[in-house]
Amino acid sequence: MTVIRTLDKDKMDVAEGSYAVAHAVKVCRPNVISAYPITPQTHIVEDLSQFMADGKIPNCEYITVESEFSALSALVGSAAAGARCYSATTSQGLELMHEVLFNVSGMRLPIVMTIANRAVSAPINIWNDQQDSISQRDTGWIQMYAEDLQEISDMTAQAYKVAEDKDVMMPAMTCMDGFILSHVYEPVVLLEQDLVDEYLPAYEPEYSLDPKNPLTFGAFADPTVYTEFRYLQQQAMDNALPKIEEAANEFYEIFGRYYGGLIDEYETEDADIILMAMGSLVGTIRDVVDKLRAKGVKVGLLKVRTFRPFPAEAIKNVIKDAKVVVALDKNISLGLNEGSLFTETKASLYNTKVDVPIVGRMIGHGGRDIPEKTIEDIVEEAKGIISSGINTESKYADLKEELL
């Protein structure tokens, strides 16, 4: 499996990442959009506001809320009333939503939200890493990470398809690296309305707030029933695993583009060294893999596209025959000194027959540039692990010792 794109040049526009996302949202025909501006998500909400001002999104209300907390809270009401809902945020805004995130998922409301990934304060920093969304991993949202503009745009439609599936009914975050994807202009196919209509049917909720059929939403659950609600949420996440693959396959059939479902692989088949990553970093690694392969280094790339539900089985199948795996993380769990992709991959291999050495390297935090050289050095170090074992399990790969 690799990225398949039959890109028809005539259909391509040069667009900013944020615009491509806003356009994708528009053609998904949302009923309620509710969002609050924050760098680097702002262009998405500005573009959507302009679409609204120009009357380009039919049957839709845009709520200009006073905070991210209310942005998502308003959508709780809208989604409960049966609307297809959209929001977008990042960093401080996403952290402010924390309590509502659990609520949306627990109430099984299939809201889709774009995250323009950004570092969290303090110190305040508006540039990219993935600490913001990774810190929300236990809130019960599906989380997918895109590599480039075309993928984040296409992922929007796929996310609705999965989230609204009757066997899933869980909210989804589609994550794009802030600035690196949100503010970059690239040739991109803006999703076609007719094809999206074919791909994504209108949202028809089983239950909604309706005076003709009065139902109670968000009831109080005591210890005799609470566990079962949580269990069902986990079951929905399990159900989402094949649905994410299906959504990607169906998308390929209609649009001719495919980026993997849960994961994607590049040059992994005979690879001794496999690098794992999420988001735009994947693109950089692809180039490094090409460069090193030309020199005979057996290195491959495992792109993790879906972080929640965690695709443990798919990951295991790719890395099981490698000699060393390096997970790259744009986040850190302070006090553990590990990034989540590393921690979770390592944990998922325990109790299995797979016994591959795996190390974690944290990289690119707060927007620090990731030159190819840094990746090449990581590969060089990985070679050493094959010959003489793990020296340091997890560390920053781009720390400036001189600043400490």
Add this chain to the structure above:
Amino acid sequence: MKSLFTSGHRGCAGCCDAMVAKFTLMAAGEDCIIISPTGCLEVMSTPYPETSWEVPWVHSLFENAGAVASGVEAALKAMGNKGDTKVIALAGDGATLDIGMRSISGAFERGHDITYVCIDNEAYMNTGVQRSGATPFDASTTTSPAGKVSYGNPRPKKNMPAIMAAHGSPYIATTSLGYPRDMIKKIKKATEIEGPTYIHAHAPCTTGWGFDTSKTVEVAKLAVQTGLWPLYEMENGEVTKVRKIGKQKKPVEDYLKMQKRFKHLFKMEGGEEQLKLIQALADKNIEDFGLE
């Protein structure tokens, strides 16, 4: 008339929140959607899998009723389902004056067609009678207890109706459980006026205030008759109607002495001075609203 808020809920006997809920639904009828934040009303009326609500009802969190109501209204409009359906938030004083302030302010400033009913029982009852921004001067609560150097809550109630009026709301009214017909009439009027309307319902809580369960209405009436809780309506920012007290006027002691939360004022040294301060608050209301 069929009650749309059914019995069997877990509220205390004589529960104020349950009474306001019942009167709200008598005013609104079946074609409404209710949004309730976390609080006594939510907890006691929806123990899964049971519910007291015969109308669509949604609870999300403690501090977001204004936003959730906005979202419900926006969704109905977007999908062409609004019709005459009334979107009503039914929320406690803590959920309204304190933690939900940002959310209600946003909803009113944006001008959603919603009615927000604040059930003011003057403290956080659900969590055990802690003070809120609506707790009156000198009331003893579990976080503003009377003690050797304290007469209870050190500040008067936050003037929430004035804050909502400042948002440009077309209709605001205060009401009281002592006057159910007044409450039903005002809530009905609020739901029939387009735009964000606000009802502030004074609701004595037998458990939190410490009075006999049969006395809810009596206590509520005394708050009005002393001038401590003036009843009025505001249209487009102007007071258009008040309920005169006239000959019924009572000294504040009559109201205070019925409630355990004020009993320290009648025992402590310096209590008399405090009673005078409370009387002054009542007198000022009477003067400001022309209640005499």
